[in-house]
Amino acid sequence: MPSSVMPTSSQSGRRPSAAAVSALGLRKSYGDKTVLDGIDLRIPAGSVFALLGPNGAGKTTTVQILSTLVSADGGQAQVAGHDVATSPDGVRAAIGVTGQFSAVDGLITGEENMLLMADLHHLAKREGRRVAAELLERFDLADAAKKPASTYSGGMKRRLDIAMTLVGSPRIIFLDEPTTGLDPRSRHTMWGIIRGLVADGVTVFLTTQYLEEADELADRIAVLNDGRIAAEGSAEELKRIVPGGHVRLRFTDPDAYRSASAALQVAARDDEALSLQIPSDGSQRELRSILDRLDSLSIEADELTVHTPDLDDVFFALTGPADVPAPTKENVR
Numbered sequence: 001m002p003s004s005v006m007p008t009s010s011q012s013g014r015r016p017s018a019a020a021v022s023a024l025g026l027r028k029s030y031g032d033k034t035v036l037d038g039i040d041l042r043i044p045a046g047s048v049f050a051l052l053g054p055n056g057a058g059k060t061t062t063v064q065i066l067s068t069l070v071s072a073d074g075g076q077a078q079v080a081g082h083d084v085a086t087s088p089d090g091v092r093a094a095i096g097v098t099g100q101f102s103a104v105d106g107l108i109t110g111e112e113n114m115l116l117m118a119d120l121h122h123l124a125k126r127e128g129r130r131v132a133a134e135l136l137e138r139f140d141l142a143d144a145a146k147k148p149a150s151t152y153s154g155g156m157k158r159r160l161d162i163a164m165t166l167v168g169s170p171r172i173i174f175l176d177e178p179t180t181g182l183d184p185r186s187r188h189t190m191w192g193i194i195r196g197l198v199a200d201g202v203t204v205f206l207t208t209q210y211l212e213e214a215d216e217l218a219d220r221i222a223v224l225n226d227g228r229i230a231a232e233g234s235a236e237e238l239k240r241i242v243p244g245g246h247v248r249l250r251f252t253d254p255d256a257y258r259s260a261s262a263a264l265q266v267a268a269r270d271d272e273a274l275s276l277q278i279p280s281d282g283s284q285r286e287l288r289s290i291l292d293r294l295d296s297l298s299i300e301a302d303e304l305t306v307h308t309p310d311l312d313d314v315f316f317a318l319t320g321p322a323d324v325p326a327p328t329k330e331n332v333r
Protein backbone atom coordinates (compact mmCIF):
# COMPACT_ATOMS: atom_id res chain seq x y z
CA MET A 1 0.00 0.00 0.00
CA PRO A 2 1.49 3.36 -0.91
CA SER A 3 2.16 5.52 2.05
CA SER A 4 1.04 9.11 2.07
CA VAL A 5 3.47 11.96 1.75
CA MET A 6 4.42 13.20 5.17
CA PRO A 7 6.31 16.31 6.12
CA THR A 8 9.85 15.39 7.00
CA SER A 9 11.13 16.40 10.37
CA SER A 10 13.49 19.25 10.86
CA GLN A 11 17.01 18.19 11.64
CA SER A 12 16.92 19.40 15.20
CA GLY A 13 13.43 18.03 15.74
CA ARG A 14 12.60 21.34 17.46
CA ARG A 15 11.25 23.41 14.60
CA PRO A 16 7.76 24.59 15.50
CA SER A 17 5.12 22.88 13.42
CA ALA A 18 1.37 23.08 13.13
CA ALA A 19 1.36 19.32 13.71
CA ALA A 20 1.02 18.34 17.37
CA VAL A 21 1.96 14.78 16.50
CA SER A 22 3.60 13.45 13.39
CA ALA A 23 5.10 10.09 12.62
CA LEU A 24 6.73 8.58 9.62
CA GLY A 25 7.24 4.88 9.05
CA LEU A 26 6.94 3.83 12.70
CA ARG A 27 7.83 0.19 13.18
CA LYS A 28 7.75 -2.04 16.22
CA SER A 29 8.11 -5.78 16.70
CA TYR A 30 7.97 -7.97 19.77
CA GLY A 31 10.02 -11.08 19.08
CA ASP A 32 9.03 -12.24 15.62
CA LYS A 33 5.66 -10.52 15.84
CA THR A 34 5.46 -7.32 13.83
CA VAL A 35 3.08 -5.03 15.65
CA LEU A 36 3.57 -1.81 13.70
CA ASP A 37 4.72 -2.17 10.12
CA GLY A 38 5.22 1.43 9.04
CA ILE A 39 2.74 3.90 10.52
CA ASP A 40 2.42 7.48 9.24
CA LEU A 41 0.47 10.06 11.22
CA ARG A 42 -0.07 13.79 11.12
CA ILE A 43 -2.31 15.35 13.75
CA PRO A 44 -2.86 19.11 13.60
CA ALA A 45 -2.66 20.97 16.90
CA GLY A 46 -6.04 21.49 18.56
CA SER A 47 -7.73 18.57 16.81
CA VAL A 48 -9.01 15.20 17.97
CA PHE A 49 -7.54 12.13 16.38
CA ALA A 50 -8.94 8.65 16.97
CA LEU A 51 -7.01 5.47 16.40
CA LEU A 52 -9.32 2.53 15.93
CA GLY A 53 -8.53 -1.12 15.69
CA PRO A 54 -9.39 -4.56 16.98
CA ASN A 55 -7.74 -6.11 20.04
CA GLY A 56 -4.02 -6.50 19.54
CA ALA A 57 -3.89 -4.16 16.54
CA GLY A 58 -1.18 -2.03 18.15
CA LYS A 59 -3.16 0.95 19.48
CA THR A 60 -1.57 0.91 22.91
CA THR A 61 1.86 0.27 21.38
CA THR A 62 1.43 3.40 19.21
CA VAL A 63 0.46 5.47 22.26
CA GLN A 64 3.42 4.07 24.19
CA ILE A 65 5.86 4.99 21.43
CA LEU A 66 4.46 8.51 20.99
CA SER A 67 4.51 9.08 24.74
CA THR A 68 8.12 7.78 24.98
CA LEU A 69 7.20 4.81 27.19
CA VAL A 70 8.64 2.37 24.68
CA SER A 71 10.98 2.99 21.79
CA ALA A 72 10.22 2.25 18.16
CA ASP A 73 12.41 -0.11 16.13
CA GLY A 74 12.24 2.17 13.13
CA GLY A 75 10.77 5.34 11.74
CA GLN A 76 10.51 8.65 13.51
CA ALA A 77 7.99 10.67 15.44
CA GLN A 78 7.67 14.21 16.71
CA VAL A 79 5.35 15.21 19.49
CA ALA A 80 4.93 18.90 20.34
CA GLY A 81 7.92 19.57 18.09
CA HIS A 82 10.23 17.20 19.97
CA ASP A 83 11.63 13.99 18.57
CA VAL A 84 10.50 11.05 20.72
CA ALA A 85 13.87 9.32 20.36
CA THR A 86 16.26 12.23 20.84
CA SER A 87 14.23 14.56 23.04
CA PRO A 88 11.98 12.39 25.21
CA ASP A 89 12.04 14.90 28.09
CA GLY A 90 10.70 17.62 25.81
CA VAL A 91 7.89 15.29 24.74
CA ARG A 92 7.08 14.31 28.32
CA ALA A 93 6.87 17.92 29.44
CA ALA A 94 4.21 18.64 26.83
CA ILE A 95 1.96 15.60 27.12
CA GLY A 96 -0.40 13.82 29.45
CA VAL A 97 -1.17 10.13 29.15
CA THR A 98 -4.19 8.28 30.47
CA GLY A 99 -3.33 4.64 30.00
CA GLN A 100 -5.69 1.84 29.06
CA PHE A 101 -5.44 0.53 32.60
CA SER A 102 -6.04 2.84 35.50
CA ALA A 103 -3.17 4.65 37.17
CA VAL A 104 -5.37 5.36 40.18
CA ASP A 105 -4.08 4.07 43.51
CA GLY A 106 -7.11 2.55 45.22
CA LEU A 107 -5.62 2.58 48.71
CA ILE A 108 -5.50 6.36 48.95
CA THR A 109 -8.24 8.92 48.41
CA GLY A 110 -9.05 10.68 45.15
CA GLU A 111 -7.60 13.87 46.58
CA GLU A 112 -4.39 12.13 47.65
CA ASN A 113 -4.02 10.68 44.15
CA MET A 114 -4.29 14.20 42.77
CA LEU A 115 -1.78 15.63 45.25
CA LEU A 116 0.64 12.85 44.38
CA MET A 117 0.46 13.94 40.75
CA ALA A 118 0.97 17.57 41.78
CA ASP A 119 4.13 16.47 43.65
CA LEU A 120 5.35 14.56 40.59
CA HIS A 121 4.91 17.75 38.59
CA HIS A 122 6.87 19.69 41.24
CA LEU A 123 4.00 22.05 41.96
CA ALA A 124 4.36 24.05 45.18
CA LYS A 125 2.16 22.68 48.00
CA ARG A 126 -0.40 25.47 47.86
CA GLU A 127 -0.54 25.46 44.05
CA GLY A 128 -0.89 21.66 44.10
CA ARG A 129 -3.89 21.92 46.46
CA ARG A 130 -5.49 24.59 44.30
CA VAL A 131 -5.08 22.59 41.08
CA ALA A 132 -6.27 19.36 42.72
CA ALA A 133 -9.37 21.01 44.18
CA GLU A 134 -10.22 22.70 40.91
CA LEU A 135 -9.90 19.50 38.87
CA LEU A 136 -11.83 17.41 41.42
CA GLU A 137 -14.62 19.97 41.22
CA ARG A 138 -14.54 20.07 37.42
CA PHE A 139 -14.72 16.29 37.19
CA ASP A 140 -17.57 16.07 39.68
CA LEU A 141 -15.43 14.28 42.25
CA ALA A 142 -15.37 16.91 44.99
CA ASP A 143 -17.87 15.01 47.16
CA ALA A 144 -15.91 11.78 46.85
CA ALA A 145 -12.50 13.44 47.21
CA LYS A 146 -11.89 12.18 50.76
CA LYS A 147 -12.95 8.60 50.06
CA PRO A 148 -10.51 5.82 49.10
CA ALA A 149 -10.40 5.52 45.31
CA SER A 150 -11.07 1.77 45.64
CA THR A 151 -14.66 2.70 46.55
CA TYR A 152 -15.16 4.65 43.29
CA SER A 153 -17.27 3.32 40.44
CA GLY A 154 -15.58 2.57 37.10
CA GLY A 155 -16.74 5.89 35.67
CA MET A 156 -15.47 7.84 38.71
CA LYS A 157 -12.08 6.10 38.50
CA ARG A 158 -11.82 6.95 34.82
CA ARG A 159 -12.65 10.59 35.55
CA LEU A 160 -10.06 10.65 38.32
CA ASP A 161 -7.56 9.10 35.91
CA ILE A 162 -8.07 11.93 33.43
CA ALA A 163 -8.10 14.58 36.15
CA MET A 164 -4.69 13.24 37.27
CA THR A 165 -3.44 13.47 33.69
CA LEU A 166 -4.44 17.13 33.56
CA VAL A 167 -2.51 18.21 36.67
CA GLY A 168 0.49 19.24 34.58
CA SER A 169 -1.68 21.24 32.10
CA PRO A 170 -0.56 19.20 29.08
CA ARG A 171 -1.16 20.62 25.60
CA ILE A 172 -1.43 17.16 24.08
CA ILE A 173 -3.16 14.28 25.77
CA PHE A 174 -3.24 10.61 24.93
CA LEU A 175 -6.33 8.72 26.07
CA ASP A 176 -6.08 4.98 25.59
CA GLU A 177 -9.65 3.64 25.45
CA PRO A 178 -11.07 6.28 27.78
CA THR A 179 -14.60 4.86 27.78
CA THR A 180 -14.18 1.09 27.56
CA GLY A 181 -16.37 -0.45 30.25
CA LEU A 182 -18.33 2.71 30.97
CA ASP A 183 -22.12 2.81 30.84
CA PRO A 184 -23.79 5.09 28.25
CA ARG A 185 -24.28 7.96 30.70
CA SER A 186 -20.66 7.86 31.91
CA ARG A 187 -19.53 7.59 28.31
CA HIS A 188 -21.43 10.76 27.42
CA THR A 189 -19.96 12.51 30.46
CA MET A 190 -16.50 11.50 29.26
CA TRP A 191 -17.25 12.81 25.77
CA GLY A 192 -18.25 16.12 27.33
CA ILE A 193 -14.95 16.22 29.22
CA ILE A 194 -13.00 15.52 26.04
CA ARG A 195 -14.91 18.21 24.13
CA GLY A 196 -14.11 20.63 26.95
CA LEU A 197 -10.40 19.87 26.61
CA VAL A 198 -10.55 20.47 22.87
CA ALA A 199 -12.37 23.75 23.42
CA ASP A 200 -9.42 24.76 25.60
CA GLY A 201 -7.11 24.08 22.65
CA VAL A 202 -5.75 20.74 23.81
CA THR A 203 -4.86 18.20 21.13
CA VAL A 204 -6.42 14.82 21.89
CA PHE A 205 -5.11 11.49 20.65
CA LEU A 206 -7.54 8.78 21.63
CA THR A 207 -7.82 5.11 20.95
CA THR A 208 -11.14 3.38 20.91
CA GLN A 209 -12.94 0.29 19.78
CA TYR A 210 -16.12 2.26 19.18
CA LEU A 211 -16.68 3.89 15.83
CA GLU A 212 -19.54 5.79 17.43
CA GLU A 213 -17.10 7.39 19.84
CA ALA A 214 -14.70 8.35 17.08
CA ASP A 215 -17.70 9.61 15.15
CA GLU A 216 -18.77 11.85 18.06
CA LEU A 217 -15.37 13.25 18.88
CA ALA A 218 -12.75 12.90 16.22
CA ASP A 219 -11.81 15.18 13.36
CA ARG A 220 -9.81 12.37 11.78
CA ILE A 221 -9.91 8.65 12.32
CA ALA A 222 -7.36 6.03 11.38
CA VAL A 223 -8.10 2.33 11.44
CA LEU A 224 -5.16 0.17 12.39
CA ASN A 225 -5.06 -3.37 11.09
CA ASP A 226 -2.28 -5.84 10.48
CA GLY A 227 0.35 -3.33 11.56
CA ARG A 228 -0.74 -0.69 9.09
CA ILE A 229 -3.22 2.12 8.74
CA ALA A 230 -5.94 0.42 6.72
CA ALA A 231 -7.89 3.63 6.17
CA GLU A 232 -7.90 7.20 7.31
CA GLY A 233 -10.51 9.91 7.07
CA SER A 234 -13.40 11.60 8.81
CA ALA A 235 -16.14 9.36 10.23
CA GLU A 236 -18.34 10.20 7.27
CA GLU A 237 -15.63 9.31 4.79
CA LEU A 238 -14.95 6.00 6.48
CA LYS A 239 -18.61 5.04 6.56
CA ARG A 240 -19.03 5.89 2.92
CA ILE A 241 -16.40 3.44 1.74
CA VAL A 242 -18.21 0.57 3.37
CA PRO A 243 -20.78 -1.08 1.17
CA GLY A 244 -24.20 -1.90 2.57
CA GLY A 245 -25.75 1.54 2.96
CA HIS A 246 -29.33 1.49 1.77
CA VAL A 247 -32.75 3.03 2.05
CA ARG A 248 -35.62 0.76 3.04
CA LEU A 249 -39.11 1.61 1.87
CA ARG A 250 -42.12 -0.14 3.32
CA PHE A 251 -45.60 -0.12 1.87
CA THR A 252 -49.05 -1.22 2.98
CA ASP A 253 -50.61 -0.88 -0.46
CA PRO A 254 -49.48 -3.77 -2.71
CA ASP A 255 -50.01 -1.67 -5.85
CA ALA A 256 -47.78 1.09 -4.55
CA TYR A 257 -45.22 -1.55 -3.61
CA ARG A 258 -45.25 -3.04 -7.11
CA SER A 259 -45.05 0.35 -8.82
CA ALA A 260 -42.14 1.42 -6.65
CA SER A 261 -40.43 -1.87 -7.25
CA ALA A 262 -40.65 -1.32 -11.00
CA ALA A 263 -39.63 2.33 -10.84
CA LEU A 264 -36.58 2.13 -8.62
CA GLN A 265 -33.26 0.36 -8.74
CA VAL A 266 -34.00 -2.27 -6.15
CA ALA A 267 -31.27 -4.32 -4.49
CA ALA A 268 -33.56 -6.57 -2.49
CA ARG A 269 -37.31 -6.99 -2.09
CA ASP A 270 -39.48 -8.67 0.46
CA ASP A 271 -42.82 -9.46 -1.13
CA GLU A 272 -44.39 -10.51 2.15
CA ALA A 273 -43.38 -7.46 4.17
CA LEU A 274 -43.87 -5.23 1.09
CA SER A 275 -40.48 -3.67 1.65
CA LEU A 276 -37.77 -2.65 -0.80
CA GLN A 277 -34.09 -2.01 -0.29
CA ILE A 278 -32.50 0.60 -2.50
CA PRO A 279 -28.72 0.99 -2.42
CA SER A 280 -27.82 4.47 -1.20
CA ASP A 281 -25.00 6.23 0.57
CA GLY A 282 -27.63 8.03 2.64
CA SER A 283 -26.63 11.41 1.22
CA GLN A 284 -29.21 14.13 0.79
CA ARG A 285 -28.72 14.00 -2.97
CA GLU A 286 -29.47 10.29 -3.24
CA LEU A 287 -32.44 10.47 -0.88
CA ARG A 288 -33.90 13.32 -2.86
CA SER A 289 -33.58 11.43 -6.12
CA ILE A 290 -35.44 8.44 -4.65
CA LEU A 291 -38.20 10.65 -3.23
CA ASP A 292 -38.48 12.68 -6.44
CA ARG A 293 -38.90 9.47 -8.41
CA LEU A 294 -41.68 8.29 -6.09
CA ASP A 295 -43.34 11.71 -6.13
CA SER A 296 -43.31 11.91 -9.92
CA LEU A 297 -45.25 8.64 -10.02
CA SER A 298 -47.48 9.60 -7.07
CA ILE A 299 -46.29 6.64 -5.08
CA GLU A 300 -46.51 6.98 -1.36
CA ALA A 301 -44.31 4.87 0.93
CA ASP A 302 -45.55 4.24 4.45
CA GLU A 303 -42.13 4.13 6.01
CA LEU A 304 -38.67 5.18 4.95
CA THR A 305 -35.56 4.25 6.89
CA VAL A 306 -31.96 5.04 6.04
CA HIS A 307 -29.42 2.41 6.93
CA THR A 308 -25.88 3.74 7.04
CA PRO A 309 -23.04 1.36 7.74
CA ASP A 310 -22.47 1.00 11.44
CA LEU A 311 -19.55 0.00 13.59
CA ASP A 312 -19.80 -3.65 12.66
CA ASP A 313 -19.91 -2.95 8.91
CA VAL A 314 -16.90 -0.64 9.01
CA PHE A 315 -14.87 -2.83 11.32
CA PHE A 316 -15.62 -5.94 9.33
CA ALA A 317 -14.75 -4.31 6.02
CA LEU A 318 -11.54 -2.66 7.22
CA THR A 319 -10.21 -5.28 9.56
CA GLY A 320 -11.43 -8.37 7.75
CA PRO A 321 -9.36 -11.34 6.61
CA ALA A 322 -6.34 -10.61 4.43
CA ASP A 323 -7.90 -12.05 1.25
CA VAL A 324 -10.61 -9.39 1.31
CA PRO A 325 -9.18 -6.30 -0.37
CA ALA A 326 -9.22 -3.62 2.30
CA PRO A 327 -10.13 -0.07 1.29
CA THR A 328 -7.14 2.20 1.25
CA LYS A 329 -6.53 5.80 2.10
CA GLU A 330 -6.72 6.57 -1.60
CA ASN A 331 -10.35 5.63 -2.01
CA VAL A 332 -11.33 7.43 1.17
CA ARG A 333 -10.27 10.81 -0.07
Ligand SMILES: Nc1ncnc2c1ncn2[C@@H]1O[C@H](COP(=O)(O)OP(=O)(O)OP(=O)(O)O)[C@@H](O)[C@H]1O
Pocket residue numbers: 030033035053054055056057058059060061062100
Ligand atom coordinates in the same frame (compact mmCIF):
# COMPACT_ATOMS: atom_id res chain seq x y z
N1 LIG B 1 5.61 -5.74 26.09
C1 LIG B 1 5.18 -6.59 25.16
N2 LIG B 1 5.80 -7.76 24.93
C2 LIG B 1 5.40 -8.62 23.99
N3 LIG B 1 4.35 -8.40 23.19
C3 LIG B 1 3.66 -7.27 23.35
C4 LIG B 1 4.04 -6.29 24.34
N4 LIG B 1 3.18 -5.25 24.25
C5 LIG B 1 2.32 -5.56 23.28
N5 LIG B 1 2.59 -6.75 22.73
C6 LIG B 1 1.87 -7.39 21.62
O1 LIG B 1 1.70 -6.41 20.61
C7 LIG B 1 0.43 -6.55 19.98
C8 LIG B 1 -0.28 -5.21 20.03
O2 LIG B 1 -0.62 -4.93 21.38
P1 LIG B 1 -1.34 -3.59 21.80
O3 LIG B 1 -1.50 -3.63 23.28
O4 LIG B 1 -0.61 -2.43 21.22
O5 LIG B 1 -2.74 -3.73 21.07
P2 LIG B 1 -4.06 -2.87 21.23
O6 LIG B 1 -4.49 -2.47 19.86
O7 LIG B 1 -3.88 -1.80 22.23
O8 LIG B 1 -5.10 -3.97 21.78
P3 LIG B 1 -6.32 -3.83 22.81
O9 LIG B 1 -7.49 -3.37 22.02
O10 LIG B 1 -6.52 -5.24 23.28
O11 LIG B 1 -5.92 -2.90 23.91
C9 LIG B 1 -0.28 -7.67 20.71
O12 LIG B 1 -0.13 -8.85 19.95
C10 LIG B 1 0.46 -7.78 22.02
O13 LIG B 1 0.44 -9.10 22.50
Ligand SMILES: [Mg+2]
Pocket residue numbers: 059060061100176
Ligand atom coordinates in the same frame (compact mmCIF):
# COMPACT_ATOMS: atom_id res chain seq x y z
MG1 LIG C 1 -4.70 -1.35 24.03
